[in-house]
Structure formats: C-alpha cells, structure tokens
Amino acid sequence: MAGLINYVQESYNELKNHVTWTPLPEAQRLMVVVAVFSILFSLAIWGVDTVFSNVIKLYFDKIVGTN
Template sequence: MAGLVNYVQESYNELKNHVTWTPLAEAQRLMVVVAVFSVVFALAIWGVDTVFSKLIALYFEKIVGA
C-alpha cells in the first residue's frame, strides 16, 4: 500500500512541477482542428462505405439476376 501512495505522490509532484502545460487558447484551437478533421474523416469513410455497398449490391444483383 505504501508503494501506491508513493506513486500517487510522485505523480502529483511530476504534474505540478515538471510538466509544461499548453496554454488554454492553443489547446482550444487544437481541439477545433482535431474535431474538424474527425468529422471530415468520418464523412470520407461514410462516402467510401456507401459507394462500396452500392457496388457490391449491384454486383450481386447482376449475379443473382443472371
């Protein structure tokens, strides 16, 4: 149990005294960049998935219909 308490104390000390935190304005700007990229990437994957599903449906329609 003493090892866990020591770990928590050392972690707190490290975060308080040795970590350089990103300024709030820059963190917010980067969060917006990540959010926009995530939405664009999700839309791109959705578009590719839609095209592939339509191509596969058309392919199987031709096979079953033939």
C-alpha cells in the same frame, strides 16, 4: 501499500511541478482542428462505404441474381 502511496505522491508532484501544460487558447485551437479533421474523415469513410455498398449490391443484383 506504501509503494502505492509513494507512487501517487510522486505522480502528483510530477504533474504539478514538471509538466508544461498547453495554454488554453492553443488547446482550444487544436481542439477545433481535431474536430474538423474528424468530421471530414468520417465523411470520407461514409462516402467510401456508400460506394462499396452500391458496388456489392449491383454485383449481387446483376451477376448473382441472373443465375
């Protein structure tokens, strides 16, 4: 149990005294960049999924459906 308490104390000390935190304006700017990229990436995945779904539907309607 003493090892766990020591670990928590050292972790707290490390976070408080040795970690350099990103300034709030830069963190906000980076958050906007990540949000925009995530939206664009999800739209790209949705587009590719839609195209593949239509191609597979066309395949099964035209090719497999004629047998």
